[in-house]
Amino acid sequence: MDMPNRVEFREEGVREGFQIEKRLYPLADRVRLVEALAETGLRHIQVASFVSPKAVPNMADSAEFFAAIRKKPGVAYTALWLNEKGFWRALESPGVDMQARLALYASSEFALRNNGCSAAEMARRQRDWMAAYAKAGVQVETLSVLAAFGCNFEGDVDPARSVEAARIAEDLCREAGYGIPKIMLADTMGWANPAAIKRVVGAVREAVPTARVGLHLHDTRGLGGANVLAGLMMGVDLFDSSVAGLGGCPFSNPGDTTAAGNVCTEDMVFMCHEMGIETDVDLEALIECAHLAEAIIGRRLNGHLLRSGSLARFREAKAMALQA
Numbered sequence: 001m002d003m004p005n006r007v008e009f010r011e012e013g014v015r016e017g018f019q020i021e022k023r024l025y026p027l028a029d030r031v032r033l034v035e036a037l038a039e040t041g042l043r044h045i046q047v048a049s050f051v052s053p054k055a056v057p058n059m060a061d062s063a064e065f066f067a068a069i070r071k072k073p074g075v076a077y078t079a080l081w082l083n084e085k086g087f088w089r090a091l092e093s094p095g096v097d098m099q100a101r102l103a104l105y106a107s108s109e110f111a112l113r114n115n116g117c118s119a120a121e122m123a124r125r126q127r128d129w130m131a132a133y134a135k136a137g138v139q140v141e142t143l144s145v146l147a148a149f150g151c152n153f154e155g156d157v158d159p160a161r162s163v164e165a166a167r168i169a170e171d172l173c174r175e176a177g178y179g180i181p182k183i184m185l186a187d188t189m190g191w192a193n194p195a196a197i198k199r200v201v202g203a204v205r206e207a208v209p210t211a212r213v214g215l216h217l218h219d220t221r222g223l224g225g226a227n228v229l230a231g232l233m234m235g236v237d238l239f240d241s242s243v244a245g246l247g248g249c250p251f252s253n254p255g256d257t258t259a260a261g262n263v264c265t266e267d268m269v270f271m272c273h274e275m276g277i278e279t280d281v282d283l284e285a286l287i288e289c290a291h292l293a294e295a296i297i298g299r300r301l302n303g304h305l306l307r308s309g310s311l312a313r314f315r316e317a318k319a320m321a322l323q324a
């Protein structure tokens with residue numbers, strides 16, 4: 001399949017980044033980062049999650065966080081939830097763009113640690129989620145398949161698990177009278193490699209050809225960029241990513257807040273632009289956001305362009321020299 005002409009990056013650095021930190025950062029700083037990201041051309045920013053504050057204390061003030069953001073028209077400010085209680089909390093919180101999702105686990109061990117239930121129980125609960133969505137008048141936008149490529153606690157994961165998850169979600173949506181629009185395959189713990197991307201994306205597409213398949217990749221072992229490229233080469237045009245490479249799941253790499261997080265948005269936008277793929281994102285503005293994220297977090301973050309910058313200034317200098 002050809003590479004896409006245009007790719008969409010859904011920014012998850014704020015939710016992913018702050019959830020793993022040991023301390024709560026000032027609300028004003030987090031708001032400043034979201035508002036700056038919204039000025040870059042990114043159209044989807046995942047701000048926070050509505051999970052148990054006992055499990056993730058840094059997400060205790062999600063409602064206040066959403067309420068405090070000055071919204072830019074055309075940008076979706078979304079939330080994550082992992083149970084029905086979280087969904088209702090998000091629905092009741094002003095300023096949350098309700099993009100409903102289903103969540104299924106390819107690893108039962110990880111489901112237990114992250115969600116307090118088995119993968120099979122989570123699958124069963126999705127029927128209750130569908131009923132809640134119908135009651136609230138929202139439709140499923142996305143299925144997330146967590147730990148689709150491997151699991152620190154369960155080992156290698158068979159692509160058949162992702163196919164099964166995709167089929168479950170497709171059936172639930174069909175019963176509700178619509179198709180499943182998007183399936184995000186998550187490499188939650190950094191087990192993927194380019195060949196695995198090809199295998200799992202291929203298998204899921206074959207099983208549910210009508211869904212747009214996207215990737216949520218972590219750069220835990222340095223293969224994030226290679227995995228994005230593998231996705232692009234299969235025509236994948238939707239990626240979750242994090243400014244400055246923020247992020248990481250507190251239930252995947254326990255205690256390690258310095259481990260690489262999600263694939264870095266500005267680095268991946270740079271790769272796309274260099275290859276002639278449009279993203280609608282202002283790369284230089286995004287690099288400024290990465291610097292802002294680093295200043296707020298207060299330690300060196302993982303993005304490469306944070307240190308090197310893009311190639312723009314070299315190209316400008318060359319153009320000026322030619323003009324002179």
Ligand code: COA
Nearest residue numbers: 049050051052053055056082083085086114115116249250
């Ligand atoms: N929001 C606020 N509180 C919640 C909640 C939510 N979404 N879900 C559960 N709680 C509270 C319950 O009210 C209960 O409180 P209590 O002890 O004061 O009565 C307590 O948490 C336990 O509730 P229970 O229904 O038994 O949930 P659980 O212990 O099975 O936890 C999750 C399920 C999903 C809520 C929990 O595991 C969690 O929040 N995990 C976070 C995972 C995460 O964020 N991972 C990173 C992103 S993938």
